Amino acid sequence: MSDTSFSREYLQRRSFIELSARDRAKCLFDSGTERELAGSFDRIESPWLPMQDVTPQADDGCIVMRGTIKGRQAVVIAIAGAFQGGSIGEVSGAKLTAALDLACLDNEKGIPTSAVLLLETGGVRLQEANLGLAAVAEIISSIVALRQHAPVIAVIAGTVGCFGGMSMAAGVSSYVVMTREGRLGLNGPEVIEQESGVEEFDASDRTLIWSIAGGQQRYDQGLSDVLVDDDADKMAKTIQELIAKGVPAVHRSEQVDLYRSRVAALDPSRQWDPEELHSWASKKKEKNL
């Protein structure tokens, strides 16, 4: 960033992405209404990690909180990106699914309950292989069930980003909120480099990575609905507004023809640079083509 004219507002803000996963979840609720479900002291941890010489975490890196946001019932699920890259294992996946399903049940009982997913995740936890894959499938179907009743909001704020199976979970959500620091993609940069070579994608080139998968590009492409500054108060306000907005008329993932036609129109036989991709995609977004 060459812009050094930071405003006072920017300097005095309370960063959202510097908060721990637990504090990120907490700061979205009406103060004092939140309570944690299946927390650290319940010690529901991964049984698979210690067998592979990896220390488990008491909450398996998944924090579930229930409370009200502007008086409306909501559940916030925060993934701790610092623990195993925020990967989804059997336990963290089950916590996520159970939280979404409970919210769905409440909606069916006539208690409108929204869900907010704070995603800092590389996707499936490789140490838990098929169990992680199964968990991601469950999460996606639970989101699809819940989103008929209430908005499911995916927030991708931190630099870990959201990749792999969990990028699909973000894709089926009602709204995707990103910061410029966040990144969203199906395959992570290292995976692309490993599979297609460094000429295809250089995973050490941070500028390249953020200019392709970063929040600004994803917002301009229409793959993210809201671009927010890294500011806890602004983030909380954005979530309140999206919950008030309710379920969108059409979910992004229902617009199969639109997105399929975009993919079809993109010529992958040559290398696109990020700026060219940006202007191409934002024109498409503008005209809804």
Next chain:
Amino acid sequence: MKACWRKIVEQFEFNYPAKRKVPKKSHVGVVGSGDLEVLLEPAEGPEAAVRIRTSAEGFKTTWRAVLDRFFSQYDGAARIEINDAGATPGSVLLRLQQAVEASER
């Protein structure tokens, strides 16, 4: 490199004498590279008990030294669980102090 999948995380326990009750439980930290999580809660007996699980092998004497130092200052009857991902002794001490601070706030 540890090739055998059967190898499990190293675990040990230490006990220290205690004089007073711990007001409430607290949780700090994350099991991220070079960091650790501490779960601190009131123990039933008149003793403090520490259980450590760590992915860094062969540091038992270092752990004992760090805890000896910590318990020379702290006399709470706490049950402490540490899940460690290779934190340095300095980080361990800071996290322990942070957990105590949170439990007495």
